Amino acid sequence: MRSLGSIRSYAKHLRLDGVKDTIAIASGKGGVGKSTTAVALARKCQLKVGLLDVDVYGPSIPTMMNINTKPEVTHDKKMIPIENYGVKCMSIGFLVDKDAPIVWRGPMVSNALEKMTRGVDWGKLDILVMDMPPGTGDVQIAMSQNLQLSGALIVSTPQDVALMDARRGVKMFNKVDVPILGIVENMSCFKCPHCGQPSYIFGKGGAHGTASEMGLEFLGEIPLEVDVREACDQGHPIVLAAPDSVVSKAYGEIAEKLAQKLKEQQFHPEIIL
Amino acid sequence: MRSLGSIRSYAKHLRLDGVKDTIAIASGKGGVGKSTTAVALARKCQLKVGLLDVDVYGPSIPTMMNINTKPEVTHDKKMIPIENYGVKCMSIGFLVDKDAPIVWRGPMVSNALEKMTRGVDWGKLDILVMDMPPGTGDVQIAMSQNLQLSGALIVSTPQDVALMDARRGVKMFNKVDVPILGIVENMSCFKCPHCGQPSYIFGKGGAHGTASEMGLEFLGEIPLEVDVREACDQGHPIVLAAPDSVVSKAYGEIAEKLAQKLKEQQFHPEIIL
Numbered sequence: 303m304r305s306l307g308s309i310r311s312y313a314k315h316l317r318l319d320g321v322k323d324t325i326a327i328a329s330g331k332g333g334v335g336k337s338t339t340a341v342a343l344a345r346k347c348q349l350k351v352g353l354l355d356v357d358v359y360g361p362s363i364p365t366m367m368n369i370n371t372k373p374e375v376t377h378d379k380k381m382i383p384i385e386n387y388g389v390k391c392m393s394i395g396f397l398v399d400k401d402a403p404i405v406w407r408g409p410m411v412s413n414a415l416e417k418m419t420r421g422v423d424w425g426k427l428d429i430l431v432m433d434m435p436p437g438t439g440d441v442q443i444a445m446s447q448n449l450q451l452s453g454a455l456i457v458s459t460p461q462d463v464a465l466m467d468a469r470r471g472v473k474m475f476n477k478v479d480v481p482i483l484g485i486v487e488n489m490s491c492f493k494c495p496h497c498g499q500p501s502y503i504f505g506k507g508g509a510h511g512t513a514s515e516m517g518l519e520f521l522g523e524i525p526l527e528v529d530v531r532e533a534c535d536q537g538h539p540i541v542l543a544a545p546d547s548v549v550s551k552a553y554g555e556i557a558e559k560l561a562q563k564l565k566e567q568q569f570h571p572e573i574i575l
Numbered sequence: 576m577r578s579l580g581s582i583r584s585y586a587k588h589l590r591l592d593g594v595k596d597t598i599a600i601a602s603g604k605g606g607v608g609k610s611t612t613a614v615a616l617a618r619k620c621q622l623k624v625g626l627l628d629v630d631v632y633g634p635s636i637p638t639m640m641n642i643n644t645k646p647e648v649t650h651d652k653k654m655i656p657i658e659n660y661g662v663k664c665m666s667i668g669f670l671v672d673k674d675a676p677i678v679w680r681g682p683m684v685s686n687a688l689e690k691m692t693r694g695v696d697w698g699k700l701d702i703l704v705m706d707m708p709p710g711t712g713d714v715q716i717a718m719s720q721n722l723q724l725s726g727a728l729i730v731s732t733p734q735d736v737a738l739m740d741a742r743r744g745v746k747m748f749n750k751v752d753v754p755i756l757g758i759v760e761n762m763s764c765f766k767c768p769h770c771g772q773p774s775y776i777f778g779k780g781g782a783h784g785t786a787s788e789m790g791l792e793f794l795g796e797i798p799l800e801v802d803v804r805e806a807c808d809q810g811h812p813i814v815l816a817a818p819d820s821v822v823s824k825a826y827g828e829i830a831e832k833l834a835q836k837l838k839e840q841q842f843h844p845e846i847i848l
Contacts, residue, residue, distance in 0.1 A: 359710030408681030437632030474676035497770035
């Protein structure tokens with residue numbers, strides 16, 4: 303896989319115009335709070351944030367961010383991202399029918415991704431968050447080769463099976479020289495709304511253990527709450543719907559740590575081995 | 576997408592030798608009980624069942640089915656599936672290191688899938704269950720074009736975002752002329768182990784609604800239980816670990832309905848429009 307790494311080094315200058323940091327948020331499964339993290343970065347850290355949904359096979363940003371319009375186009379044919387909750391969003395879901403399956407082979411995916419990154423008028427952004435699809439296939443390869451990623455955040459539930467996917471994700475980003483910013487555990491603990499007792503439905507402490515085992519920073523855990531799912535389904539991010547909830551605070555802290563990590567990186571000279 | 580459909584018609588004779596029915600189990604997310612359904616088919620319906628993990632980017636069958644060996648090879652160079660819990664299993668995970676990411680582009684995936692279907696000595700099977708990865712990309716296209724699928728089962732959690740993926744899955748299979756056997760809802764309801772009260776963490780009745788709306792049969796719902804996750808992580812399917820639990824009964828009923836549906840299909844002449 304050496305070739306991927308070297309193409310990646312070549313891609314070091316492949317920044318998006320006006321975008322300070324581009325980060326990937328990856329997870330083995332969907333619905334783990336990637337878009338909410340983007341909103342938290344915008345609100346909590348007062349940053350200019352973009353959110354790019356590169357999950358071409360299962361775009362969820364239109365629902366999550368409550369966007370039902372199509373992007374307009376500038377005079378030089380760039381798509382204008384659609385802003386909601388202070389975040390500039392772009393998703394393949396804006397361009398196709400809501401339930402339409404996108405039955406595309408790899409090369410078509412790569413073309414679409416090019417249009418959705420360089421073909422978008424992002425303006426000035428502090429952070430562009432890429433919502434990655436599950437897996438380590440064409441989308442992941444294309445994005446790592448064609449963009450200079452400042453790093454990747456891995457989100458996982460505490461299940462063994464999910465953690466295995468998380469470890470695979472970390473190793474994939476290692477191969478293409480993308481630094482791992484940290485690991486977040488989602489669906490950590492469910493507190494029964496009736497009796498208040500906690501249940502570790504998907505296991506306990508798994509992502510924390512995986513982070514230490516791999517020498518990575520553990521950025522925090524997000525509990526499982528009915529409110530979060532309801533807010534997501536209604537297209538209203540929990541960090542805005544209930545800013546003082548335990549979940550929102552967890553997202554806020556993770557966003558702050560992320561922003562801090564990116565800031566620190568900028569002060570360090572890059573070491574190429 | 577007409578071309579996919581016509582290639583698919585051509586593929587009508589592309590049965591796997593000795594395999595009566597090949598079905599795909601698909602879901603937007605992983606960890607929704609696909610392998611458990613295969614075990615339930617084997618146990619509850621007394622069928623000869625094979626389980627093929629085509630989730631090349633996130634194989635979970637080795638963990639779920641507690642298999643740590645590599646497949647042996649016959650004299651004519653076919654891989655011998657590894658049997659556990661009465662199910663003959665094959666997974667890309669048997670052939671690579673546990674946490675190794677498989678960073679492959681589409682054509683490499685298609686080649687691997689060919690080896691994992693026709694390159695396997697399945698013997699006589701009533702049903703070969705294919706555990707599909709999330710999405711509607713290369714794997715899904717390759718499998719629908721190169722194999723005669725008797726049908727597809729869609730599994731979804733009740734979340735809106737997941738149901739959207741389920742609808743995309745249904746439409747993809749429609750495009751390639753694969754009949755939908757039904758929809759199953761997983762993680763339906765969580766009963767607090769402390770107070771016994773139910774919480775509909777991921778929503779209520781969503782998959783049932785989607786099934787009626789799309790004119791599809793709803794085959795059942797599987798509650799969310801801590802035991803199930805624990806059994807999965809330990810490589811011991813819940814239908815064997817706790818055969819009398821509510822979850823196991825739900826799986827048993829779904830397996831029976833599935834087997835019945837496949838039986839009915841065999842008595843109907845195929846109508847090609």
